[in-house]
Amino acid sequence: MRAPLRWVLWDVKDTLIKVRASVGEQYCKEAEQKGLKLSPADVEAAFRQAYRHYSSTYPNYGISQGLDGQSWWTGLVKDTFSRCRVHEPALLDTMARNLYHNFCNAENWEVFPDSQKALEGCSALGLKLGVVSNFDSRLREILRACGLLSHFSFLITSEEAGAAKPDPVVFEQALQKCGVPASSVAHIGDHYVNDYVASRSVGIHGFLLERHVKQRQLDVPPEYRLHSLEELPSRLQQHVF
Template sequence: MKLKLLTWDVKDTLLRLRLPVGQQYQAEAKNNGLRVDSATLESSFRQVYRNHCRLFPNYGSSQGMTSHRWWLDVVSQTFRLSGVRDEKILQPLAEKLYRDFSTAKYWEVLPGAREALKGCGDLGLKMAVISNFDRRLEDVLRQVDLDRHFDFVLTSESAGVSKPDLGIFHKALKMADVLPQCAAHIGDDYVNDYKAAREAGMFSLLLQPDTGHLREAVPPGHLIQSLDQLILRLHGLMK
């Protein structure tokens, strides 16, 4: 295979949250004079997020909703479920958190990510992002100084479909003008990243720091435990 394109997942592949959502929501609530338990917020967020993903998939794009509205609803409902009753404070609180999650305030680059991206660029590979993220992703990548490594960023919101739908991979291949057999994808999710990319005809690598928890059979040559193993694995693909 002559590898020409490498596409990347972002969350928990290149970036991770600095703190759990519950702690970050708690800190912002405290700034607004509210005392809310972080564990309660974390539990409420997971419940609300899961329900919203089921009722309004891909940020409600097919139902006429914007990701901005989607997230404001998720944040507001998270606080309501956690016992906050002051409706006047919920809207500005949700807006502030929405804006802050567009910045580097709540995100950090994973160890080895900058070096891996530079190394892939040195190999002459075209690189892009395929992520189930909303429109803020380009701002986040710019804030953490990773945007310069990518030819384009394709979010599920802009694509209109989310991983593991093969349509988002097909769109990225078309944008890059690269055949699937000349492309590879790397991510941390077995279904959304590894399996879906392979079904789209691409090669894929699964980033799994703890391979002992893998329930699925993944060939050893398709697994990397850290990003510092990536360049060596890509050399093998480019021979």
């Protein structure tokens, strides 16, 4: 890195936090409170089918088609339960609304053990931090509930940006907020295409987090490959001054 590093951008889901229980388990818990007995495995399979359908038919929360994150997610939840033979409209509306709001709570998310220390370590180096995430507008509240929001100077979600990673538009918006050249910015994420390749395509120094990787991406140099976020501050320190 020729230019001194000034900013670190972060992916969130599966980089800093993860869903605490499976979607099937969490959806079944909501259904059980309404007197329904469903199989978590069946609900999980139905969710994956519904998610693929909604993601392909209404990409990025259907923003370009007049939807928003809440209407996209509530539609997906109702589709999931419908695939499990739950068809009562009022019941579907209630469960979808409850689940949408429940996923703002810290109890449904788990902060990785290395997240806080890595964020604090980067700040201690004098680096400013921002978020670039394929997430809906609930992200700010989720980060606040998880005790992480105060670390960040700004958040860019794909819902608010109107584009999703790997679209370079998202990173270009982030660079505008940073106010420095791409060569003074790093990005950390767990997805090879959305985080590593996409950030590097605009000149940002992409780092790939590989917590539990079954197949390594061979074109990622060792110095840009992380097994844990604990490695990041020392990796970045040589590039700050």
